[in-house]
Amino acid sequence: MKLKWIIVLSLSIALIGVLTACSESGDTSEAQTNPEGHAEFIAAAEPGGGSDTILRLMSEIMMEEDIVDDFINVDNRPGGNGGVAMSHLYNQRGSGDHLILANSTFLTAPLQSDYAFNYEDFSPIALLGEQSYVIVVPADSEIETFNEYVEAAEEEDLIFGSYGVGTSDHMVAMLLDDAIGQEATYLPYQSAGEAFTGLLGGHIDASAQQIGSAMEYIESGDVTPIAVTSEERSEALPDVPTAKELGYEELTWSLYRVVYGPPDMSEEDQEYWSNAFEELSQNERWIEEYQEPQMLEPDFLAGDELEEYMHDFNEVFEENLREADIIE
Structure with missing residues (x-):
């Protein structure tokens, strides 16, 4: 890959x-x-x-x-x-x-x-x-679910941004590409905060963030969570499915x-x-x-x-x- x-x-x-x-x-x-x-x-x-x-x-x-x-x-x-x-x-x-x-x-x-x-x-x-991850998209994105992300990735070149190169955050992007069989353009940022800024500014289509760091943006309605990478659903996000339950077991990472x-x-x-x-x-x-x-x-x-x-x-x-x- x-x-x-x-x-x-x-x-x-x-x-x-x-x-x-x-x-x-x-x-x-x-x-x-x-x-x-x-x-x-x-x-x-x-x-x-x-x-x-x-x-x-x-x-x-x-x-x-x-x-x-x-x-x-x-x-x-x-x-x-x-x-x-x-x-x-x-x-x-x-x-x-x-x-x-x-x-x-x-x-x-x-x-x-x-x-x-x-x-x-x-x-x-x-x-x-x-600490598990959550995949998020901007609140105003046409993508509202993980399956919609997969469909969009099949039709267009999405940009996925997270913290760094060779980091655990980056690993989520690699595992995601492998899991869905599609290759997004990866944009590395110097911090998770900068990745959120890029996401909210419309520079990237999605991002992987630690759940704890993402909660304030989720609770404020700035981003939409579409999947978590934990083995089981997060207590903090009980309505958000795991990638595993959606059929992408390989996208399990912490x-x-x-x-x-x-x-x-x-x-x-x-x-x-x-x-x-x-x-x-x-x-x-x-x-x-x-x-x-x-x-x-x-x-x-x-x-x-x-x-x-x-x-x-x-x-x-x-x-x-x-x-x-x-x-x-």
Whole structure:
């Protein structure tokens, strides 16, 4: 499968962050202290960017809710499609106080650039959950349903726009083309917000957006949701069908939220942080302030289960990127 491209000035910066912490394993039912008592959450975004915002909320909750005793500082290291943050983490080999909150570019950045590492070199800590996508069209579009989108794609050259090249958002566009047997022109934007601007301005015909990010536009009536990419219908959009139930099972996709440590992180440190993030995932503030409003589907995994999950995810992702000639 090959997509037709309209290339914008730069590739998107991925939603990646880096968390840093020194640790001893233990029961996180009580506050824990790393050996040095200090941690850094390093974000691959400018202050106020996506990963920066998530990491600042994480650090606040983990400190104020006594999940850890460490002081946590957020250090911003944007650039290189997330590669700057990843390189920094890679150089902390054996450290127990550096972590990264990864998304799809944790897999793709090394494949698209000449880095000396890939995701398997890092130490898996925890999967916090997944965020599914919704395919939306402008409210004034003649397309009102997914089937109408398929019909329109058969008759004309549609323009599908989302965040970035080789991102999880982009993957939805590729899977959509494969599922319906039609090839849309893909327009990558530098952020999800810019993609919404393009959609509302009539520059693109449809877009794939995380459900949590799309809700304000759906609720305001600016866009119409035509399908979700989750296994089951979203509680936030109960009247919107899944692509799977419409007969397009291959169009099932989510963005994961996974925490990784540097290469050669000790088992003791991995256990410490796995326990801490498991407690975070069950914390009421985290659920109320991030999980619920951002439609994060909780699915905590660690250890061998997480490694298997990432292996399977990477296989699908890499295969589609190669078919689209994004990587060699």
